[in-house]
Amino acid sequence: MTRRHTRAVAASASALIAVTLSACASSDRDDSGGGDAAEGQSGGTLVFGAAGDPAMFDPAFASDGETFRVARQIHEGLLTNEPGTTELVPALAEDWEVSEDGLEYTFNLREDVQFHDGTAFDAEAVCFNFDRWHNFTGLAQSPSASYYYQAVFGGFADSDNPGIYEGCEATDENTAVITFNQVTSKIPAALSLPAFSIQSPTALQEYDADNLSGSEDAITYTEYALEHPTGTGPFKFDSWDRGNGEVTIVRNEDYWGEPALLDEIIFRTIPDGNTRRQELQAGTIDGYDFVSPADYDTLEGEGAQVLVRDPFNILYLGINGGNVPGTSANPALQDIRVRQALAHAIDRETIVNSLLPEGAEVATNFMPPTVDGWADDVQTYEYDPERARQLLEEAGALGTTLRFYYPTDVSRPYLPDPAAMYQVISEDLQEAGFTIEPTALQWNPDYLQAVQSGQADIHLLGWTGDYNDAYNFIGTFFAEDQNNQASAEFGAFSAPEIFEALAEADAAPDPADRTELYQEANRLIKEFLPAVPISHSPPALVVAENVQGLEPSPLTAEDFSSVYLED
Amino acid sequence: MLRFIVQRLLQLIPILLGLFVLLFAWLRALPGGPAQAALGERATPEAIAQYNELFGLDEPLYVQYLRFLGRAVTLDFGNSTQYGRPVTEVFLERFPGTIELTLFAMIFAIGVGIPLGYFAARRHGSVFDSASVVGSLLGVAIPVFFLAYLLRLLFAVELGWLPGSGRQDVRIDATRITNFYVLDGLLTREWDAAFDAFLHLILPAIALGTIPLAIIVRITRASVLDVVNEDYVRTANAKGLAMATVRRRHIVRNALLPVSTTIGLQTGLLLSGAVLTETVFAFGGVGLALRDAITYRDFAVLQGFILLLAVVYVLVNLLVDISYGLLDPRVRVR
Numbered sequence: 001m002t003r004r005h006t007r008a009v010a011a012s013a014s015a016l017i018a019v020t021l022s023a024c025a026s027s028d029r030d031d032s033g034g035g036d037a038a039e040g041q042s043g044g045t046l047v048f049g050a051a052g053d054p055a056m057f058d059p060a061f062a063s064d065g066e067t068f069r070v071a072r073q074i075h076e077g078l079l080t081n082e083p084g085t086t087e088l089v090p091a092l093a094e095d096w097e098v099s100e101d102g103l104e105y106t107f108n109l110r111e112d113v114q115f116h117d118g119t120a121f122d123a124e125a126v127c128f129n130f131d132r133w134h135n136f137t138g139l140a141q142s143p144s145a146s147y148y149y150q151a152v153f154g155g156f157a158d159s160d161n162p163g164i165y166e167g168c169e170a171t172d173e174n175t176a177v178i179t180f181n182q183v184t185s186k187i188p189a190a191l192s193l194p195a196f197s198i199q200s201p202t203a204l205q206e207y208d209a210d211n212l213s214g215s216e217d218a219i220t221y222t223e224y225a226l227e228h229p230t231g232t233g234p235f236k237f238d239s240w241d242r243g244n245g246e247v248t249i250v251r252n253e254d255y256w257g258e259p260a261l262l263d264e265i266i267f268r269t270i271p272d273g274n275t276r277r278q279e280l281q282a283g284t285i286d287g288y289d290f291v292s293p294a295d296y297d298t299l300e301g302e303g304a305q306v307l308v309r310d311p312f313n314i315l316y317l318g319i320n321g322g323n324v325p326g327t328s329a330n331p332a333l334q335d336i337r338v339r340q341a342l343a344h345a346i347d348r349e350t351i352v353n354s355l356l357p358e359g360a361e362v363a364t365n366f367m368p369p370t371v372d373g374w375a376d377d378v379q380t381y382e383y384d385p386e387r388a389r390q391l392l393e394e395a396g397a398l399g400t401t402l403r404f405y406y407p408t409d410v411s412r413p414y415l416p417d418p419a420a421m422y423q424v425i426s427e428d429l430q431e432a433g434f435t436i437e438p439t440a441l442q443w444n445p446d447y448l449q450a451v452q453s454g455q456a457d458i459h460l461l462g463w464t465g466d467y468n469d470a471y472n473f474i475g476t477f478f479a480e481d482q483n484n485q486a487s488a489e490f491g492a493f494s495a496p497e498i499f500e501a502l503a504e505a506d507a508a509p510d511p512a513d514r515t516e517l518y519q520e521a522n523r524l525i526k527e528f529l530p531a532v533p534i535s536h537s538p539p540a541l542v543v544a545e546n547v548q549g550l551e552p553s554p555l556t557a558e559d560f561s562s563v564y565l566e567d
Numbered sequence: 568m569l570r571f572i573v574q575r576l577l578q579l580i581p582i583l584l585g586l587f588v589l590l591f592a593w594l595r596a597l598p599g600g601p602a603q604a605a606l607g608e609r610a611t612p613e614a615i616a617q618y619n620e621l622f623g624l625d626e627p628l629y630v631q632y633l634r635f636l637g638r639a640v641t642l643d644f645g646n647s648t649q650y651g652r653p654v655t656e657v658f659l660e661r662f663p664g665t666i667e668l669t670l671f672a673m674i675f676a677i678g679v680g681i682p683l684g685y686f687a688a689r690r691h692g693s694v695f696d697s698a699s700v701v702g703s704l705l706g707v708a709i710p711v712f713f714l715a716y717l718l719r720l721l722f723a724v725e726l727g728w729l730p731g732s733g734r735q736d737v738r739i740d741a742t743r744i745t746n747f748y749v750l751d752g753l754l755t756r757e758w759d760a761a762f763d764a765f766l767h768l769i770l771p772a773i774a775l776g777t778i779p780l781a782i783i784v785r786i787t788r789a790s791v792l793d794v795v796n797e798d799y800v801r802t803a804n805a806k807g808l809a810m811a812t813v814r815r816r817h818i819v820r821n822a823l824l825p826v827s828t829t830i831g832l833q834t835g836l837l838l839s840g841a842v843l844t845e846t847v848f849a850f851g852g853v854g855l856a857l858r859d860a861i862t863y864r865d866f867a868v869l870q871g872f873i874l875l876l877a878v879v880y881v882l883v884n885l886l887v888d889i890s891y892g893l894l895d896p897r898v899r900v901r
Contacts, residue, residue, distance in 0.1 A: 047737055052859070056651060142621045143606055143614040144648070150614075221651035243660050243746055243851045244734050266737045270849040271859070274716065275732050279849075282724045282731055452610075481611075488612070 042261040044565045046547065049276040049288030050267045053245055057237055058209060058225035059194040060133060061140070063147035065556060068194045069289075070247055070267055073560050074116075075197030075231030078107050078126065079188055083559050084551040086312065086370050086468040088189055092121065092198055092232060102183040102509025103166075109174040113256045115200035116236045123170030128201040130168040130178060132210065139212040139219050148195035148466075152186045183507045185514055189467040192557075203230035234260040234561035245269030260561035261549070280304060280544060286565075287543035287550070293357035293416050296540070303545040308359050311368055311536035312554035313414040314473060315462040317342065317425065318531045321491035324454035329491055330402055333457060337395040339529040342458070343381035344388035345432035346425055348534055355420055356537040363533035365522045366474050370554065373470035373505070373518025378526040388432035401435040405456035410443035413539035414462035421460060425534075454488035461489070464539075467555065470518040471506050478502065478525060490530045498524050575885050579878065586877050587639070587870070591632055594866050601648045601864040622648070635870065644871030649863045654871035657856060662875075663746035664734055664852035668844070669837045671768045672776035677830060680780045684787025684826075685819070691792060699784055706781025711840055715774040715847040722770060732849040735764045771848040775840050779833035786829045790822040797821070824895055831887025835880040 052066045059071035080091035093107040113121035133149045135157045155163030166179040207224035229237045235249040247267040251260045270276045276288040296306050322329030332338050348362045365374050392398045406422035426436045441447040451459040465472050480499040485492040505517035549562040602618040619625040644654035687699040723731025735748050741760035744751050752761025803813045845854035860868035
């Protein structure tokens with residue numbers, strides 16, 4: 001028996017979600033949807049303010065948001081996400097089937113699709129790309145290059161552990177069968193990542209895409225990646241003015257689907273957040289990302305549209321029980337009662353209401369509710385300072401000193417104002433009977449390195465998911481390493497029942513089973529309490545009054561092809 | 568003269584070597600490293616180790632030092648971890664922007680500063696004089712980034728008179744030859760491109776040029792006041808020279824000597840001020856690239872750029888010393 005995901009099912013499911021979403025959305029646009037309303041409105045140039053330069057345009061070698069933002073318009077993968085949701089839907093594949101053992105994926109491909117260089121898109125091209133990734137050698141295997149391939153597939157053809165990829169076969173022109181030697185819940189969801197875009201085999205070969213040269217200290221990107229990225233997407237790469245920080249992409253007139261409405265998009269690098277805001281106010285750019293929640297009201301008051309994404313992140317208070325050699329974390333944290341006291345002491349409701357942007361939620365699991373495997377019946381640890389104090393007394397740890405690390409000079413989507421967050425949590429903890437010793441460090445790399453090597457007793461950190469997979473959240477945090485321990489960030493704790501539950505869920509071929517197994521894992525994690533989940537908060541992007549048709553995506557995977565400019 | 572120049576150039580070598588040792592040690596003493604910066608907040612220790620091994624960051628420091636030094640001699644500063652291209656290439660792409668900005672800032676500072684200082688001195692004690700003293704104090708005291716935000720808020724956002732960021736309007740499709748955008752526009756006869764690039768320079772140049780402007784006003788004023796009371800001026804007046812001639816040949820020329828030193832030193836300092844100004848105005852020069860390099864712990868760019876800037880700084884000072892000789896025969900070098 002095979003499961004067949006048809007486009008219709010996916011489409012109706014996502015339509016439902018889209019309706020729900022737009023009902024929630026605060027914007028009062030009066031166009032009834034997408035293309036029709038935009039008839040006669042097509043054309044024009046959109047200038048979008050990016051916070052940083054893209055690295056280059058071969059997404060197989062990228063892992064950063066600015067590169068992906070551009071890559072998503074030029075390239076497409078087999079699968080994508082329904083705009084505005086985390087729902088997995090077909091893109092270059094028309095539909096797909098999975099064998100019962102979960103090891104063989106058959107993708108039925110779209111016909112009449114062409115790459116920007118005129119090369120036909122077919123099953124051979126799909127296999128060419130999968131084989132390309134698997135056969136990366138040398139510098140291409142650097143984690144700073146092929147980060148996502150390694151994270152998802154686990155290894156390369158010539159590595160000691162060659163990973164989960166077995167092979168790809170083009171059984172006919174429009175059918176590609178991809179086999180794996182191990183089931184993982186990352187597949188198929190991860191295939192919607194831009195890193196797994198299908199690129200033109202002709203162009204990849206002609207411009208020597210895999211030949212990452214370079215001296216010992218850094219990679220030199222290839223001509224392909226810098227000047228000739230060739231995908232199937234609604235926009236084509238036009239130019240990159242590196243001195244002036246401008247990437248220009250233009251409409252692909254031969255696009256297989258609904259063609260893009262804009263003539264061109266220019267992504268302009270403006271690193272400073274205040275400058276981006278002022279440029280939008282001056283009208284020289286039409287939109288930008290990473291809007292500070294403090295600016296929402298001002299911007300909306302001036303007519304701009306703040307598009308709030310659904311939260312797809314988690315902020316937690318990390319706990320280090322102190323099993324990491326060479327560090328001196330507080331051993332009291334190994335006592336479950338002390339960890340429970342931490343959880344009871346924090347008033348998360350108040351944090352969400354006073355410190356986070358509208359739409360933020362209190363977190364009960366270490367992943368947002370939109371991810372399959374989220375459990376509604378985990379232990380929740382209500383705000384109860386009395387109970388926290390009592391637990392501390394029982395554990396003989398009243399007044400115990402915790403070194404509380406928090407970052408400076410940073411605003412993350414899940415943590416807009418770290419200092420304020422520290423302040424509130426620290427007061428809560430002191431009220432419950434903890435003594436707090438704060439350490440503030442610069443975010444990157446000082447802070448990250450300190451907390452990830454287990455220097456802190458407790459710390460603030462979080463994560464924005466890459467794709468709709470529970471493992472991408474809780475596996476990233478709590479899976480065991482080669483030494484059968486959790487990461488140093490969480491004090492290298494040992495909890496075999498959690499590790500087993502995660503491994504079992506990851507390897508379950510059936511999605512329904514998998515969801516249940518992840519729910520069980522979430523329950524176990526909340527019982528053990530290796531950290532305290534705090535909140536999910538929604539990041540936003542902003543566009544000018546006349547920019548329509550941009551659907552904010554929880555995965556920050558906005559598709560610009562439906563965007564148009566109103567007169 | 569030639570010998571003097573060669574001597575000064577030879578002095579560059581120990582300066583650069585010393586600077587390089589400091590720079591190298593300082594960068595390595597920073598916590599974290601390029602691996603952490605490149606791999607982000609969930610980098611595993613294994614990934615960091617693999618990264619360091621691939622890029623030779625796990626080798627002993629002296630090996631890394633010698634390797635870098637060996638290459639730097641041939642102007643090969645390695646590859647930027649962030650841009651994936653040779654550092655020298657990135658520098659040559661970015662430096663024209665900074666030169667252009669520095670040049671316009673200096674033109675602004677000199678063009679406004681010298682006349683202002685001169686007239687303040689001539690009307691010594693007047694309201695105009697007091698205003699220029701207070702104004703120049705303010706000019707020195709105001710932080711560059713604050714002034715930059717203020718200028719942009721007023722002239723770009725509120726009034727909309729001038730562009731507030733970038734080097735050229737993104738909608739202009741200009742031909743690039745030298746990467747000096749104004750010059751490129753003139754060379755290719757793309758007048759609108761040249762004019763647009765010029766407009767983009769105005770606000771950053773004012774922001775960057777305000778401190779040197781204030782200093783030039785003060786030095787010029789003080790210097791003119793000194794010279795006016797010199798014996799030779801009195802003599803010139805006494806022997807009946809026309810007032811204009813006295814001013815031109817005896818006052819201005821002599822008063823400009825200390826000013827020219829100031830200008831030279833300030834030009835060097837502007838290069839560092841450019842980091843802040845370029846960040847606020849998203850102006851694609853060396854400063855903006857340096858800022859990113861610090862964030863990304865891009866050692867190659869930091870080392871290469873700072874060394875190259877040091878060379879430029881020393882060369883600018885050399886030019887100042889040479890110009891001395893032209894202005895003042897007494898210090899003409901042998």
